[in-house]
Amino acid sequence: MGRPPCCDKVGIKKGPWTPEEDIILVSYIQEHGPGNWRSVPTNTGLSRCSKSCRLRWTNYLRPGIKRGNFTPHEEGMIIHLQALLGNKWAAIASYLPQRTDNDIKNYWNTHLKKKLKKFQAALDPHLVSPDSTTSAQFVSKSFHDRTNLDMSNNNSSSVRLSQSQSQSSSTTTYASSTENISRLLQGWMRSSPKPDNNNSNLHQVTEDKELHQNNSNNVDSFENSNKPMMVKSASVPAALNFVSFHHHQAKDEQEGGGDLVSHEEFDSILSFENLNNASAWDKSTCDSVLDKSSDEAAAPEKVHDNHKQNRAPPLSFLEKWLFEENVGHEEMMELSPMF
DNA sequence: AAACTACTCAACCGCTAGACC
DNA sequence: TGGTCTAGCGGTTGAGTAGTT
Structure with a gap:
């Protein structure tokens, strides 16, 4: 000043x-x-x-x-959190304790933004704006399109993990x-x-476990739950639609559909679905703040300050939604004051 | 092989909030 | 109470590298 x-x-x-x-x-x-x-x-x-x-x-x-490659799990986390929180890189980084906000910001700007743009283009070329930077900008259209898709016919065979997606x-x-x-x-x-204040060593161990889990169990509960996650709310961030949409996109392509976007483009993002398999990791990461979640959900403006103090963000509704396997997504979205 | 372009990411810049005196 | 300082944030830059022509 x-x-x-x-x-x-x-x-x-x-x-x-x-x-x-x-x-x-x-x-x-x-x-x-x-x-x-x-x-x-x-x-x-x-x-x-x-x-x-x-x-x-x-x-x-x-x-x-x-350092180095982002796992599909981390990628999915970033996409979802960016859609929910915006460019609050420090807040997003607090959910990925091993990554710095700078790293996440760079990764978003260099990788994920492009993927989302491609997704936008695939969804509707007319909607693509050259400076679109957030995944939430094509929410309505994405939602509209999505609702016209067959929600009942998920094909998990089109889903696979891509562990080699990141740049070297x-x-x-x-x-x-x-x-x-x-x-x-x-x-x-x-x-x-x-x-270490942020228990990073513990995180390393637990995430390694999680990765192992992912490798051995690629079929996720997201897909198998038959719970379309953004059916009701048109204001659900587009990255969430993005994940779900791809199920149908991939299916359409498999069935002789167009070649708007290759499967590979979405593999890493799609594998966010493995998030639910990683709930053990997530919970171990967030257990320390679980008991504070209710208070801070009521006072979201305090979240950032808490993050500043101990790098341990609260677990508000959205975090629970992200981390809990059997949560009712639609209801939570409707309850959200954010949207 | 050289020139050019695109990409990545560490580091910097400008700004704000809050603590401190 | 107001000024100063510190920590932290998000945006931007630019050097180095990889890929392409």
Whole structure:
């Protein structure tokens, strides 16, 4: 607010971080813990502004961050949460504790937005706007089209997991080398007596389990539940329609339909259906906040603040809807004050 | 092989809310 | 009470890389 940027000072280094700088920063945080960022540059001798140190830590060096390919489960989570929350990347990231908001934002802008655009184009080329950035923008049309589709004839054979959907990160610069970072952090992870605030190690274990589950059980309860998830409310975010629509799209194509969009385009998104198989992971992730959900559902504006404080968001109706297997989707949508 | 284009993602910028003095 | 500072957020940029011609 009228204040000059912290990085305007002469001698403040910008640009990619070097391994040496990372080591210095990690060592310092190992000793003092994260926080009090203002003192970090002076105490460490780093020629970086405090903001840069904080960002480097939170977006890259912080333990428990998962880098690389997004799983279909994560992809589905992002799509759904973006449809529900908008571009609240920090809020979305709070549901994916191993991912940073920056990562999610990038992934959305570079991958998922395109997929949704293609979906839009497939749905109705006339509706496609060049700057459409949210999946909720084609809700009504999607809903309208969907209601004209056969809702009763789901064909699970068209559904499959695509574990190779994501791009391969072959960046060779230091900043993109996860090996460097893991080596850097290895000692700290072992030696640090402080438990990770976001229980990231636990998440890693549980998600690995979940992935294993996904691999061995691709048929999801979404599909088998015969519960069309967005039948009643025309204001249900389009990403949700997107998932359901694809069942029919794929079916139509299988039955000799058009070639508007290939199956592969949607595989990873479609595999969000495996979310329900991953409910164990979800619940383990969110158990710590379950008991707060009712309060915060009544006061949604507090959600963000809570996230700021402990990275553990409340489980309001939408989270429950996302996480619980046997929830009545239609009813919850109708009850939603958001739509 | 070189030039060009498209893509990715780490890092930066500008801004706001809230804490602190 | 008002000014300052910090932490955090979302949007944007640009260097590096991959793919294409």
